[in-house]
Amino acid sequence: MxxxxxxxxxxxxxxxxxxxxxxxxxxxxxxxxxxxxxxxxxxxxxxxxxxxxxxxxxxxxxxxxxxxxxxxxxxxxxxxxxxVARSFQITSLFGQLTAREHVALALQSGSALAWQFWRSAKLMRRYDARAMELLDMVGLADLAETTADALAYGRKRALELALALALEPKxxxxxxxxxxxxxxxxxxxxxxxxxxxxxxxxxxxxxxxxxxxxxxxxxxxxxxxxxxxxxxxxxxxxxxxxxxxxxxx
Ligand code: ADP
Incomplete structure (x- = not known):
């Protein structure tokens, strides 16, 4: 072996x-x-x-x-x-997007065909559900609808981690x-x-x-x-x- x-x-x-x-x-x-x-x-x-x-x-x-x-x-x-994925930097967060939208976006960009299905409500629901799981994992479930701008520093770092986890890294x-x-x-x-x-x-x-x-x-x-x-x-x-x-x- x-x-x-x-x-x-x-x-x-x-x-x-x-x-x-x-x-x-x-x-x-x-x-x-x-x-x-x-x-x-x-x-x-x-x-x-x-x-x-x-x-x-x-x-x-x-x-x-x-x-x-x-x-x-x-x-x-x-x-x-x-x-292999690295934590995103805070500078790459979009201030006006919510925590959930950030993670849903990261999930989409990790999927090669996702953009073709942008309008597919089914796919979006799947991304949203997974986004909520990831936000829950990093302790941000309660702040899912908060924009990145409004998150405290430590919470922003947790969001960065959720974005990296969206890539399902080994x-x-x-x-x-x-x-x-x-x-x-x-x-x-x-x-x-x-x-x-x-x-x-x-x-x-x-x-x-x-x-x-x-x-x-x-x-x-x-x-x-x-x-x-x-x-x-x-x-x-x-x-x-x-x-x-x-x-x-
Ligand atoms: P650390 O993260 O351990 O503080 P760095 O990797 O940032 O160290 O830097 C190591 C050395 O390389 C430092 O002397 C730094 O000045 C130099 N260095 C880092 N990036 C560059 C760059 N883009 N151009 C020139 N020198 C650099």
Whole structure:
């Protein structure tokens, strides 16, 4: 019996910006069903790596595989088709649309033929029903008819997550899911990620180490574009190299 291929694997991943090497030969293996955190001081290359792993930036060198298939060089849509989705940014929310309309729209855009059936009331009802399920999952059922503009910050972040979930991802990438949140929203988001990880693989860039400790099975610490340490949270946290990397931030 052969083992399942990793959900996501990067080999020798490298990104240059006009001669500046932001990501430098990164190897990363994310097993299926795991939560894997990318951490590191500012400028370590986390965002760049995240963009490479979702096809938002082309690689300078290296290879990316999703469930064993080579996806290097594909556009974000190609990654999405293979089950990789990232949380949308708040900047991509349309202020005047309600939470339900946002999720229904994301469900439609994930379906190639959906636009042909735009007027099909049956299909729209199906999208609306699924949209409500997703909003319920992220704790927004009561706010389904609220426009994005009127949602508080933490609720907007929850809506972003619902939009990513609308793509039915096998691998969900989250870019700083708790950034800028107060304690209550952080706790709510941790519980939410713990729920949505069921049946999925999650890769997240996260600064808040208590969030990493609560959720991550594996942690990769980046520094100056390279992997400094990889391991379980407790190992990584106790590692002298990690402590000095953060002290030098
Ligand atoms: P992190 O997310 O860990 O803070 P980034 O991936 O944002 O790190 O940045 C890593 C390095 O790459 C930084 O030195 C940053 O200035 C540089 N960098 C990121 N994006 C670009 C870009 N588009 N052009 C030039 N340099 C960039």
């Amino acid at each position: 052969t083992a399942d291929p990793p959900a996501l694997r990067a080999r020798g991943l490298t990104k240059d910006f006009r001669g500046f090497r932001a990501v430098d030969g990164v190897d990363l293996t994310v097993a299926q069903g795991r939560v894997h955190a990318l951490v590191g001081p500012n400028g370590a290359g986390k965002t760049t790596l995240f963009n490479l792993l979702t096809g938002f930036l082309p690689v300078t060198a290296g290879r990316i595989e999703v469930a064993g298939a080579d996806v290097t060089g594909l556009a974000p849509e190609g990654f999405a088709r293979r089950g 691998v969900l990438l989250l870019d700083e899911p708790t950034a800028g949140m107060g304690l209550e929203d952080v706790d709510r988001t941790v519980a939410l990620i713990a729920a949505v990880r069921q049946g999925r693989t999650v890769v997240m860039v996260e600064h808040n180490m208590s969030v990493v400790g609560a959720l991550a099975d594996r942690v990769t610490v980046l520094q100056a574009g390279r992997v400094l340490v990889e391991g379980a949270y407790d190992e990584v946290r106790a590692d002298e190299r990690v402590i000095s990397a953060y002290l030098g931030e």
